Amino acid sequence: MTVEAILERETARGMERIALTDHCYSYEYSIRNASRTRINLRGLISKLRKEGKISKSMKIYFGVEAEILDYRHVSITPEIAGEFDFVLVAPNHYNILQPSIFSLRTPSTLAINELYNFQAAVKHPATDAIAHPFLLPPDLFGLSIDEMAEFSRKMMSKVDWKELAETLELAAQRGIGIELSPRFIKYKQTHLLDFYSLCVEKGVKFFIGSDAHSLDELDHLDMLEGVIGQLGITEEMLWHPQEWEW
Ligand SMILES: [Zn+2]
Incomplete structure (x- = not known):
């Protein structure tokens, strides 16, 4: 999956805005890598535009996915x-930073x-914005899709929804986006619709994410x-x- 292939494909689909995101460990936590990638990407985009391979009007953003390490710590420096x-x-x-999670194998403890x-x-x-909140990947937990869906449904029933509602009010105030990706449908965790409905009720914004790790997955949107x-x-x-001038 190359940036060029993604942009050409989305131009063909008539996409008006696209955000490219990679995990921050791809940048090896180095500002030089991140900076160099951004400069290279800008160069590539203007070349593709000049060659008429991608739409001139398509807005392209460049993002990074970091993760929570601990309460006040994320895996990225300012x-x-x-x-x-x-x-x-x-x-x-959990796979990267909290392997101990696998001992939290009850829905109530994982809910907390x-x-x-x-x-x-x-x-x-x-x-x-927040990537895939409350979505549990079956392969990570070594469960089948159905087993994980059942576990996840039980977990969500144990979440403190009053506290969750208050947290969503804060998310709305801060203008934080919540990812909505097709993965929750693929994982049969459709009970998460209750969570998304609460986001709507609290005025939290959504971003539509493919969570694609291959070109074909882009079509699952x-x-x-x-x-x-x-x-x-x-x-x-x-x-x-935020708007960015390329
Ligand atoms: Zn992720």
């Missing part, structure tokens, strides 16, 4: 964050941890059409990164 148009913060990259990390992401000054209609998400309810 200097590196400054190299990007926006910072996504993942509350639940998920809410705690979500609150940490909402309150952290680096956060512009179409799966979201019904959900967007069901939740009544309109253009004004979408989160966008």
Whole structure:
């Protein structure tokens, strides 16, 4: 999956705005790497525009996905964050940073941890938007899709929803976006619609993320059409990164 292939494909689909995001460990936590990537990307985009391979009007943003390490700590420095148009913060990259999570194998204990990390992401000054909150990947937990969906449903029933609602009020005030990606449908965790409905009720904005790690997965965005209609998400309810002049 190259940047060039993504941009050409999305031009063909008539996409008007696109945000490219990679995990921050790809930049090896180095400001030189982040800065160099941004400069290279700008060069590539203007070349593709000149060659007529990508739309001239398509807005392109450049973001980074960091993760919560601990309550007040994210895996990115303010200097590196400054190299990007926006910072996504993942509350639940357990595979990378919190292997101990696997001992938290009851829905109630994981519910506490998920809410705690979500609150940490909402309150952290680096956060512009939050990647895949409360979404549990089956492969990570060594469960089948159905088993994970059942576990996740139980977990969400144990979440302190009053505290979650208050956290979402803060997210709305701070203008933080919440990711809505087709992955929750693929994982059959459709009970998360209750969470997304609460986001709507509290005026929290959404960003539509593919969470794609391959080109074909970009097409899965179409799966979201019904959900967007069901939740009544309109253009004004979408989160966008800060404007950036290329
Ligand atoms: Zn992630």
